[in-house]
Amino acid sequence: MSLLEVSGVSVSFDGFKAINNLSFQIGDAEMRAVIGPNGAGKTTFMDIITGKTRPDEGRVIWGEKSKSLLSMSEAQIAREGIGRKFQKPTVFEDQTVHANLLMALKNERGPLSVLFWKPKPDDLARVEALASEIALSDQLARKAGELSHGQKQWLEIGMLLAQDPKLLLVDEPAAGMTPSEREHTTSILVEAAKTRAVVVVEHDMEFIRRLNCRVTVLHEGSVLAEGSLDHVTSDPRVIDVYLGR
Structure with missing residues (x-):
């Protein structure tokens, strides 16, 4: 059974079809890599899942109860268990x-519970x-601003994991990392x-090879190969459209 099912989704910006009749499925405990040339629709695809962009048509169905994500706000989608890590680490x-990790833990978020919360x-x-x-066990007392780029990326992934998401969307995690940092990010x-x-x-194809998972190739807003x-x-x-360039 699918955890997430994107079906027949299209979205246009000023007449340009960024996503074109896209369908995509992923199961409960599954790793998937999404690749494709610039402008293939990779970011828009993630924007649709997280509620940042509303498609013109199609369905985005979530979880066992087959809820529509299209009727939810970004905050509601996050509470459903969808976490997203952008390219630039935000810690x-x-x-x-x-x-940072303590603040990210999944806890009550009401005004009173936040005010009187003690770990x-x-x-x-x-x-x-x-x-x-x-x-980062040996870095717990350090300020996040003092960490290397790779360590900040790990901290942000840790902050997302602290919320115990059912689906984690990660945008170019290997960018700007040293080989050893990339290796640990894979792990x-x-x-x-x-x-x-x-x-x-x-x-990064070498990084994807180490993930050892199913790959979805996007081109012009639709799935070209899988x-x-x-x-x-x-x-x-x-x-022709991606690797030969």
């Missing part, structure tokens, strides 16, 4: 790594576990995909 630079032992244990998962995402769905938009990396990279159409 609280003046706060410690520990404080419980379970919360502190969860922060320790997350820090270990993202290889974080592969581990995360054991218990939730993870969609990675990426250009399958293993070897399958899609040997497809003449994919070579």
